[in-house]
Amino acid sequence: MSQRIPVTELTPDFxxxxxxALADGxxxxxxxxxxxxxxxxRANAFPDADEREGLRELGNRIKAGALSRxxxxxxxxxxxxxxxxxxxxxxxxxxxxxxxVHDIIEARKGSQVVKGKSMVSEEMEMNDYLAERGIECLxxxxxxxxxxxxxxxxxxxxxxAIHKNARxxxxxxHDKLGEPETEDVNQLIQIGRRTLRRKxxxxxxxxxxxxxxxxxxxxxxxxxxxxxxxxxTTAPPVHIAVTxxxxxxxNLRDVVPLVSLLTxxxxxxxxxxxxxxxxxxxxxxxxxxxxxxxxxxxxxGRTGAFADAQMRQTLNCIRCGACMNHCPVYTxxxxxxxxxxxxxxxxxxxxxxxxxxxxxxxxxxxxxxCGACGEVCPVKIPIPELLQRLRQENVKDPEQPQQVxxxxxxxxxxxxxxxxxxxxxxxRPALYRSFLWAATxxxxxxxxxxxxxxxxxxxxxxxRRSLHDLAARHLDQNGGRPS
Amino acid sequence: MSQLFYDxxxxxxxxxxxxxADRHYPEKSEAVTLFGTCVVDLFxxxxxxxxxxxxxxxxxxxxxxxxxxxxxxxxxxSGYRDEAKAVARKQLDILDRSGLPVVVPSGSCAGMFRHHxxxxxxDEPDTxxxxxxxxxxxxxxTEFLLKVCxxxxxxxxxxxxxxLHTSCSARREMNTHLHARELxxxxxxxxxxxxxxxxxxxxxxxxxxxxxPEVSGAMVKDxxxxxxDSGAVEMVTxxxxxxxxxxxxxxxxxxxxxxxxxxxxxxxxxxxASAGEVA
Amino acid sequence: MSARGNILGKLRDSLxxxxxxxxxxxxxxxxxxxxxxPGDRIARLRSLMEAVHTEVHQCRSDNWPELVAxxxxxxxxxxxxxxxxxxxxxxxxxxxxxxxxxxxxxAYDQPVEAWKEELFWNVEASLTGTLGGIAxxxxxxxxxxxxxxxxxSLVPPVHIALLxxxxIHDNLYDxxxxxxxxxxxxxxxxxxxxxxxxxxxxQVLAYGAHGPRELIVLVLEDA
Ligand code: SF4
Numbered sequence: 007m008s009q010r011i012p013v014t015e016l017t018p019d020f021x022x023x024x025x026x027a028l029a030d031g032x033x034x035x036x037x038x039x040x041x042x043x044x045x046x047x048r049a050n051a052f053p054d055a056d057e058r059e060g061l062r063e064l065g066n067r068i069k070a071g072a073l074s075r076x077x078x079x080x081x082x083x084x085x086x087x088x089x090x091x092x093x094x095x096x097x098x099x100x101x102x103x104x105x106x107v108h109d110i111i112e113a114r115k116g117s118q119v120v121k122g123k124s125m126v127s128e129e130m131e132m133n134d135y136l137a138e139r140g141i142e143c144l145x146x147x148x149x150x151x152x153x154x155x156x157x158x159x160x161x162x163x164x165x166x167a168i169h170k171n172a173r174x175x176x177x178x179x180h181d182k183l184g185e186p187e188t189e190d191v192n193q194l195i196q197i198g199r200r201t202l203r204r205k206x207x208x209x210x211x212x213x214x215x216x217x218x219x220x221x222x223x224x225x226x227x228x229x230x231x232x233x234x235x236x237x238x239t240t241a242p243p244v245h246i247a248v249t250x251x252x253x254x255x256x257n258l259r260d261v262v263p264l265v266s267l268l269t270x271x272x273x274x275x276x277x278x279x280x281x282x283x284x285x286x287x288x289x290x291x292x293x294x295x296x297x298x299x300x301x302x303x304x305x306x307g308r309t310g311a312f313a314d315a316q317m318r319q320t321l322n323c324i325r326c327g328a329c330m331n332h333c334p335v336y337t338x339x340x341x342x343x344x345x346x347x348x349x350x351x352x353x354x355x356x357x358x359x360x361x362x363x364x365x366x367x368x369x370x371x372x373x374x375x376c377g378a379c380g381e382v383c384p385v386k387i388p389i390p391e392l393l394q395r396l397r398q399e400n401v402k403d404p405e406q407p408q409q410v411x412x413x414x415x416x417x418x419x420x421x422x423x424x425x426x427x428x429x430x431x432x433x434r435p436a437l438y439r440s441f442l443w444a445a446t447x448x449x450x451x452x453x454x455x456x457x458x459x460x461x462x463x464x465x466x467x468x469x470r471r472s473l474h475d476l477a478a479r480h481l482d483q484n485g486g487r488p489s
Numbered sequence: 490m491s492q493l494f495y496d497x498x499x500x501x502x503x504x505x506x507x508x509x510a511d512r513h514y515p516e517k518s519e520a521v522t523l524f525g526t527c528v529v530d531l532f533x534x535x536x537x538x539x540x541x542x543x544x545x546x547x548x549x550x551x552x553x554x555x556x557x558x559x560x561x562x563x564x565x566x567s568g569y570r571d572e573a574k575a576v577a578r579k580q581l582d583i584l585d586r587s588g589l590p591v592v593v594p595s596g597s598c599a600g601m602f603r604h605h606x607x608x609x610x611x612d613e614p615d616t617x618x619x620x621x622x623x624x625x626x627x628x629x630x631t632e633f634l635l636k637v638c639x640x641x642x643x644x645x646x647x648x649x650x651x652x653l654h655t656s657c658s659a660r661r662e663m664n665t666h667l668h669a670r671e672l673x674x675x676x677x678x679x680x681x682x683x684x685x686x687x688x689x690x691x692x693x694x695x696x697x698x699x700x701x702p703e704v705s706g707a708m709v710k711d712x713x714x715x716x717x718d719s720g721a722v723e724m725v726t727x728x729x730x731x732x733x734x735x736x737x738x739x740x741x742x743x744x745x746x747x748x749x750x751x752x753x754x755x756x757x758x759x760x761x762a763s764a765g766e767v768a
Numbered sequence: 769m770s771a772r773g774n775i776l777g778k779l780r781d782s783l784x785x786x787x788x789x790x791x792x793x794x795x796x797x798x799x800x801x802x803x804x805x806p807g808d809r810i811a812r813l814r815s816l817m818e819a820v821h822t823e824v825h826q827c828r829s830d831n832w833p834e835l836v837a838x839x840x841x842x843x844x845x846x847x848x849x850x851x852x853x854x855x856x857x858x859x860x861x862x863x864x865x866x867x868x869x870x871x872x873x874x875a876y877d878q879p880v881e882a883w884k885e886e887l888f889w890n891v892e893a894s895l896t897g898t899l900g901g902i903a904x905x906x907x908x909x910x911x912x913x914x915x916x917x918x919x920x921s922l923v924p925p926v927h928i929a930l931l932x933x934x935x936i937h938d939n940l941y942d943x944x945x946x947x948x949x950x951x952x953x954x955x956x957x958x959x960x961x962x963x964x965x966x967x968x969x970x971q972v973l974a975y976g977a978h979g980p981r982e983l984i985v986l987v988l989e990d991a
Contacts, residue, residue, distance in 0.1 A: 374694025
């Protein structure tokens with residue numbers, strides 16, 4: 007798992023990767039411990055269920071309200087940002103976005119970029135794009151830095167290096183940076199601090215993501231604990247923010263509940279160490295801050311999700327990661343199994359719009375639909391409902407027009423016929439009862455192997471008599487009267 | 490938050506439904522329909538029979554329409570909407586014939602009636618009305634016993650220690666995860682112990698268990714481990730799917746520990762041992 | 769067609785025939801649970817900030833420079849970045865001169881480019897004012913300006929912040945609305961709720977990731 011796998015070259019083999027991950031005891035332990043702790047922290051951050059539910063509902067209403075007037079809001083945002091001196095760029099594809107970023111860097115003859123945490127830049131695979139053009143693009147979030155140093159992808163959207171333990175990080179720092187080995191987390195962090203501090207100072211350009219873009223005031227809001235986001239957006243002479251078009255909210259006050267939902271759901275913190283509101287480049291009388299600030303607004307499939315009112319709800323997401331923290335599947339297989347930028351439940355519902363459902367055909371099925379994700383999502387995205395919808399899109403006839411990009415990848419004539427047979431059995435009472443009769447009378451002949459089921463279970467043996475039989479006899483005997 | 494807003498356009502931006510108020514329960518009816526569910530029908534029929542007995546003990550007459558089969562959930566969760574809908578329509582017709590309250594000894598099938606039938610028939614306004622009426626009169630067994638019948642259970646069994654597994658549908662769709670606990674609390678001789686990661690899914694998920702056997706298997710292994718580590722002598726659950734999953738796994742692992750349907754457990758407790766052996 | 773035109777066009781098409789949802793903001797949800805008796809605000813802020821390794825001192829508005837000297841000396845720090853153009857900077861300077869402190873006072877009085885190396889590697893501590901505080905989350909609000917630029921509260925390993933007790937608000941919403949932030953924000957606003965930290969390795973909390981290792985808050989009550 008050490009090579010970066012671009013989204014576009016995924017092998018659609020979720021099961022194979024899951025099997026490997028499940029066999030890795032250390033990895034499973036790392037995830038279980040981490041997810042348990044994140045779940046507990048979240049629960050403690052919302053001691054009052056009514057308060058929590060009220061806030062989630064408000065979060066949902068704010069995001070839905072924003073989506074219901076998204077084009078107008080984006081125009082308002084652009085106008086306000088422009089008034090504030092921030093230059094706005096639009097990109098339909100990741101190629102366009104990378105090009106825009108590259109052009110801005112070129113114009114400044116930049117060669118060193120330092121990056122705050124940004125999932126959209128991961129989506130763009132910006133590091134690779136810039137590296138191919140001779141520009142060093144260094145991650146500065148500790149977790150992202152570790153992952154980048156090891157040529158990996160983040161395994162969690164909030165905790166990118168959660169799959170690694172201190173020993174593994176120590177070895178990595180030793181091998182790549184020549185640092186003496188230590189499993190003391192404080193010392194490891196100080197190594198990162200020293201190395202990156204020089205980079206912040208020297209960088210020509212800083213790149214960041216955006217948590218919320220406020221249309222009313224033309225403000226970009228970023229939350230973080232480390233200070234690397236502040237460094238990246240303040241120390242270099244140019245700041246480029248990249249974000250998806252869904253991150254805009256109407257009013258400044260909207261960020262109050264949204265930030266609270268975000269930091270409490272993600273980390274169980276009442277607020278992150280830093281909340282950074284950027285409303286413009288350095289003014290003539292100011293002494294620091296970037297001389298130029300740019301915002302790149304990226305589509306990359308979001309307008310596709312937006313086109314479908316049910317799928318549009320996916321764009322409520324504020325990237326808190328709570329859905330993966332609470333997901334029993336994610337906890338067991340870890341982020342890399344998903345083979346995409348966004349793992350876990352949110353990944354399953356957003357990736358099809360970006361890469362196409364045919365690139366991730368197993369993902370909608372990799373869920374027991376237990377509902378834990380939907381229960382915790384701070385903006386109330388009905389994730390299980392959307393997974394179910396994707397399952398429908400997955401098995402549609404590929405010859406027919408598709409509603410979701412890459413739909414129909416799991417179409418199988420045989421399976422369709424099996425379900426037709428199942429339908430017949432369950433809509434014709436006489437047939438169903440004959441089936442019950444046969445299954446119970448010939449129970450001894452029940453196969454000892456029942457496909458994948460018997461990998462984990464003993465072979466199912468029908469009862470001696472069906473409930474249909476038992477109930478009929480019982481109700482007959484006492485005339486259906488209460489005993 | 491209750492500003493009224495209605496945009497009928499099908500492409501209108503959606504908001505989450507208003508939070509469900511606590512369910513309002515009707516007076517106990519004279520008769521009900523039992524919807525057995527296909528898993529109970531074939532694999533745990535005695536649990537279905539015990540559910541009937543428990544209801545009769547409360548003076549409720551039980552109907553069991555012989556035409557019933559499956560609620561349609563397997564096809565629905567597999568993405569086969571049309572097939573699910575055909576089966577759902579059939580059950581709807583059968584259950585509408587008497588119009589009686591419907592009691593279901595499985596959280597996930599009750600959840601199918603209450604929450605997924607409306608989604609299946611959203612595009613048929615006339616049927617949707619019938620579906621909503623069905624949702625309104627569908628009860629999970631524990632819910633019906635506790636909230637509608639206001640059952641009082643006198644324990645006649647020997648002291649025992651058990652773990653309770655609640656299905657995800659009961660917990661997150663039906664809001665009935667506390668009902669079974671309350672019922673068990675009425676039994677003097679029964680101590681319910683918590684198990685590790687109690688709210689976590691057992692890994693069944695219908696066809697998930699055969700489409701993703703590796704992940705599902707890891708989940709059920711963890712679940713069975715924590716059940717056995719809890720100090721309980723057995724597990725009870727009010728969901729046939731979870732029961733099949735958990736017991737099948739335990740048997741495969743050659744463990745002696747087993748789970749049982751709550752209906753059978755309750756019936757046995759209030760009648761003393763060996764009450765369940767009929768048929 | 770431009771990317772902008774395409775994106776906006778697609779979004780508009782998808783919304784054809786729909787009406788925007790009304791604004792359903794409910795300010796009670798972000799204020800009611802976060803209201804405190806005036807006397808409890810300091811205690812709330814203090815306990816939350818201390819829980820994340822912030823050192824909080826309550827002192828009088830006329831004797832705090834003494835405490836600053838003490839804190840610096842205790843840590844053997846040799847310099848402090850402050851803003852002599854501001855009232856608190858002047859007060860500090862006056863005290864340090866009068867008492868002949870060894871600590872060198874530095875000013876951020878030139879563009880960062882002119883002294884980046886020194887700022888990043890040689891400045892040991894900084895002292896800034898704040899616009900106020902927030903009791904609900906244990907937060908300082910900073911509006912950097914010419915005299916106390918953005919990096920001043922970020923780069924030096926120790927940050928000392930002055931917070932007037934009278935400027936502690938119950939919650940962010942109240943503060944933002946009562947001061948009408950929406951009417952115009954400075955280029956950068958910062959909410960700071962502790963020293964820099966990370967839990968990126970094994971979820972073990974480590975302080976001093978990229979920003980200050982130490983945050984010291986002096987809550988100033990009227991003399
Ligand atoms: S889908 Fe919801 S829970 Fe998951 S990351 Fe997005 S906002 Fe958080």
